[in-house]
Amino acid sequence: MILAFYHKRIILIVALLSIIAGLTAATYARTRYAAESLVMMMIDRSHAGISDVAGTLPSVLSIDGLKSVDSEIRILESRRVIEDTLSALDPVTLFPEIAHPRLFGLLPADSPQDQLEKAIDKFKRRLQVEQQSSSNIVRLSFSHEDPDLAADTVNALADAYLKRRRAIFDIPRSPFLASELARHSDQLKSIEGQIQALKSEYDIVDLGQESLLAANQVDSIVQRRRQTQERQAALQAEVAAAKKRLAALPERVFDFREQSNQNQNDDDRNVLLRLELERDRLASQFLPDYPPLQELERKIRTVRQSMKGGDKPVFNTTREVRNPTIPFLSNHLLTLEIEQDAVARQIDELNRQHTVAVEKVGRLRKAESELRDLERTRGVMEDIYRDYAQRTEAARAEEEAAKVRFSNVRVVQPAVAPATGTSMAPSFIIAGLVGGILLGGAAGVLATWLRQVYILPHEIERDLGVPAIASFSDTDGELVSPGAQQELIHLAAQLRDHGVDDQPMALVQFVTANDGDGDAIVARGLALEFAKGRGLRTLLIDLCGDGTGQLAAINAGADDKTDGDADAGTGERLPTIDPQGSGDLETLPSAVPLLWVSRQATGSALGSLRTPIAQSRQMLERLNQRFDIILILSPPIGNSHLARRLSPMVDANILVARAEHTRAPVAARMRDSILASGGDIVGLVLTGRHFHIPQVIYRWL
Structure with a gap:
């Protein structure tokens, strides 16, 4: 509500403009008379027309009742029907304004074609075609300032619709279907002749069986050729191996060689063996001196002596015969070469048979492709021919029945001139009021979004x-109202209760961005609160002027009972502090006990930017020893660097902004400048706050 009352001028202006626009439109609104006519759609089989007489495309119109009525409505609203209606009534007679000169008479009137286009647009806006309660009744309505002309327009529209519908649906289809049937019959006969000629050309009885036999024959020949080639490779390997072996064999081979000195019937060794066996038998039974045993020993020596004799001749026998492998390998090699020649001839014959079989398969494949295309075409043509035959008979029957059938669209109620009309004036007035409320609210929201000044403390x-x-509303005065005094007491309590290093704040600087933001009034009121209300020795340093204005305002607002010599509570008064050297600060006592005001502070060392920071800091420390609290009024931060310079030297900085005056970017720059200088900000004081909501409404909140 605060924002609404703050932007009340913008909201009221925008709302009034919308209301005025609605009233103006209502003033120029004319009464229109709407003539009505009712048309009944009787749905039957003939109502759903077929968009493609050949039947190759889906039907556009549905035989469903409601959809058929909707299709009739689309025909009724079509441009062609409206053009026929305007041609019967004359567009200039129906809409005289289309023939008037354009742009307040500066431009000539539109051409006849442009006039027709404008008349069609106006006709469509004033025409209403509605289906009544999901039934087959269609309501035609046309509004016009002349009731008789409105009725004539509706009747002309119904007549143009019936003519147009008759031109759409009354199309004989049987001649076209009959000609198409004859044409497809000729094409079918031609395709049959092509199929027979193709079979005769390729000598085909059953294409599928002959293709299978040809494929099996090719596969059989391929298998036999592979086997023959394998045998040929084996024969070549055997011939090569046989020739290699045969070349390596010698013509004669060594049979055996024998050398021996043994004669025929030489039994010395056998005799020796028998004697040794007999000796061993006797030795095992008798003593060595047994005479038979000794006799055997002599016989053994004699036989051995005979065997060692060199008088026996030595015989050598060597035998060489013809190699028997050569005739065998020669015969086998001859057999292999003969078989190899036979296999080569067999492979040539198989290659020839394979070539013939492959050519036959290729011819059958080509014939199959051509025959398949012809048969496919024949199948499609047979289906088309059958469908055309059925449709031709159906179309003939429908055309014969349509000759004795009544129309399925009838005008139930012709249009008559209406006695009462309707005006848009109340609607324009209501639209102006509603639009005023909505546009006014939107203008208030937009103004709030674009606003850059502060009106409430929480926005800051x-x-x-x-x-x-703190926030003050009566900063044009001296903050003497009870509410302002309570706000000063609250502000003073916050400054004294929150100190630095457990010490109450003694040096406070008021920083503002613009002249006249109320910082001087707030500083004076706070100084009076510290001096009179809390009994603190207070010094007000005015770095914006010479201090006489602050002293005069304080003295003028002092209590009449205060004589300026002693404090009411303590009876104590400090003497005037005079300058002790060039650049020192001079202070003057005010009419309020314990309150001093600076004099010519701008010319002192504290108010000069040429003074070293250390000297300014020492000066503030000396003043801090003499006073309990010091309030410093610095010039606007946008005009002088003095506020930024003193900000880190004081205990706290108080920002002062004026409601509805200080812009948000300026306040943000003031805050950033103090923080960048190293100063501490204790808070912000909002001055000049207004209460935009009337007091009568405040009582109910």
Whole structure:
């Protein structure tokens, strides 16, 4: 509500403009008379026309009742029907404004074609075609300022629709279907002749059986050729091996060789063996001196002596015979070469048979492709011929029945001139009021979104991130109202309760961005609160002027009972502090006890930017020893660097912004400048706050 009352001017202006536009439109709104006519659609089999008489495409129109009625409505709203209606009524008579000169008479009127286009657009906007409650009744309505002309237009539209519908559906189909049937019959006979000629050319009885036999024959020949080639390779290997072996064999081979000195009937060894066996038998039974045993020993020596004799001749026998392998290998090689020649002739014959079989398969494949295309074409032509035959008979029957059949679209209620009309004036007025409310609200939202000044303390806290420690509404005066005094007491308590290093704040600087933001009034009120309300020795340093204005305002607002010599509570008064050297700060006592005001502070060392920072800091320390709290009024931060310079020297900086005056970017730049200088910000004081909601409404909140 605060935002709404703050932007009330913009909201009211935009709302009034919308209301005025609605009233203006209502003033120029004319009463229109709507003539009505009812048309009944009787759905039967003939109503659903066929868009493709050949039947190769799906039907566009559905035989479903509601969809058929909707199709009739689309025909009724078509451009062709509207053009026929305007041709019967004359577009200029129906809409005289299309013949008027354009652009307030500066341009000539439109051409006849452009006039017709404009008349068609206006006709479509004023025409209403509706289906009544999902039935087969269609309501035609046309609005016009002349009731008789509106009725004539509806009747002309119904007549043009019936003519157009008759031209669409009354199309004889049997002649076309009969000619197409004859043409497809000729094509079918031609395809049959081509199939017979193709079979005769390729000598085909049953293509499938002959193709299978030809494929089996090719496969058999291939298998036999592979086996013969394998045998040929084996024969070549055997012939090569036989020739190699035969070349390596000698013509004669060594049979045996024998050398011996043994004669025929030489039994010395056998005798020796028998004697030794007999000796061993006797030796095992008798003593060595047994005479028979000794006799055997002599016989053995004699036989051995005889065997060692060299008087026996030595015989050598060598025998060489013809190699028997040569005749065998020669015969086998001859057999292999003969078989190899036979196999070569067999492979040649198989190759010839394979070539013939492959050519036959190729011819059959070609014949199959051509025959398949012809048969496919014949199948499609037979289906088309059959379908055309059925459709031709059906079309003939329908055309014969249509000659004695009544129309399935009838005008139930012709249009008559209406007695009462309707006006858009109330609608325009309501639209203006509703639009005023909506546009006014939108204008308020847009103004709030574009607003860059602050009107509430929480907006400052949200945007700057700095707490709003006080807000004053009567900063044009001296903060004498009870509410302002309570806000000053609250502000003073916050400054004294939150100190630095367990010490209450003694040096406080007021920083503002613009002149006249109320920082001087807030500083004076806070100084009076510290001096009178808390009994603290307070010094107000005015670096924006010479201090006489601050002293005069304080003295003018002082209590009449205060004589300026002593404090009411303590009866104590400090003497005037005079300057002790060039550049020192001079202070003057005010009419309020314990409150001093600087004099010509801008010319002192504290107010000069040429003074070293160390000297300014020492000066503030000396003043801090004499006073309990010091309030410093610095010039606007956009005009002077003095506020940024003193910000790190004081205990706290208080930002001062004026409601509905200080812009958000300026306040943000003021905050950033103080923080960048190293100063601490204790909070922000909002001055000049207004309460936009009337008091009468506030009582109910």
